[in-house]
Amino acid sequence: xxxxxxxxxxxxxxxxxxxxxxxxxxxxxxxxxxxxxxxxxxxxxxxxxxxxxxxxxxxxxxxxxxxxxxxxxxxxxxxxxxxxxxxxxxxxxxxxxxxxxxxxxxxxxxxxxxxxxxxxxxxxxxxxxxxxxxxxxxxxxxxxxxxxxxxxxxxxxxxxxxxxxxxxxxx
Numbered sequence: 001x002x003x004x005x006x007x008x009x010x011x012x013x014x015x016x017x018x019x020x021x022x023x024x025x026x027x028x029x030x031x032x033x034x035x036x037x038x039x040x041x042x043x044x045x046x047x048x049x050x051x052x053x054x055x056x057x058x059x060x061x062x063x064x065x066x067x068x069x070x071x072x073x074x075x076x077x078x079x080x081x082x083x084x085x086x087x088x089x090x091x092x093x094x095x096x097x098x099x100x101x102x103x104x105x106x107x108x109x110x111x112x113x114x115x116x117x118x119x120x121x122x123x124x125x126x127x128x129x130x131x132x133x134x135x136x137x138x139x140x141x142x143x144x145x146x147x148x149x150x151x152x153x154x155x156x157x158x159x160x161x162x163x164x165x166x167x168x169x170x171x
Contacts, residue, residue: 005072006147007064007085011045014060017154018047026161028052041066043085048092051161054168058160059090068144084146087153089160091167093135099171104137107166111159117142137167 004012011034021027031048046061064085071082091108093099101120108118117140124133145153 005064005069006083007043007045007062007068009147010085010145010150010153011062013150014062014153014157015045015047017157018049018060021157021161022049025052027164030057041069043069051164051168054164055094056164056167056171057092058164059092060156060160061088061090062086062145063088082144084144087141087145087156089139089156091137091139091163093137093167093171095133095135095171096131098133099135101135104135104167104171107170108137108139108163111163111166112139116140 015032018027018029022029027049028051029047029049031046033044033046035044036042037044043064044061045063046059048057048059050057062085067082068084093104101122105118105120108116112118119138119140121136121138122133123135125131
């Protein structure tokens with residue numbers, strides 16, 4: 001038996017919170033990936049979900065790198081400063097016409113706060129006869145998330161659902 005890392009503990013918490021929402025019918029989980037990169041000794045966990053009857057999707061991505069793992073396993077390493085993972089949230093929209101990108105970004109700023117790093121990426125396939133446009137809104141936490149924020153991860157799922165609802169209604 002092994003002692004779970006901070007990444008493992010945080011992954012179980014966010015996964016449990018999202019699957020509880022899926023079971024209750026609040027969201028529909030559409031994809032889940034759990035990667036272990038043995039060449040770089042890194043972990044990546046991601047879950048994609050949407051609201052029922054909506055095409056707007058959200059993704060939670062958690063990543064732990066070698067220095068994060070070493071911080072926990074090696075006592076001489078800086079455990080307090082590096083034990084944890086990085087979190088990135090993405091929201092995916094598929095649409096046929098140009099949308100108000102400033103409004104989409106404002107929704108994220110209003111819900112997540114003005115200090116978050118928010119990017120908007122737009123892909124238009126000009127040769128696609130259906131002329132679908134893909135928009136990705138990314139929200140990065142520019143700091144390490146630690147086990148001290150376990151309750152924040154659960155609360156984050158509520159903020160993501162609120163974001164999905166507002167993007168679905170206003171965009």
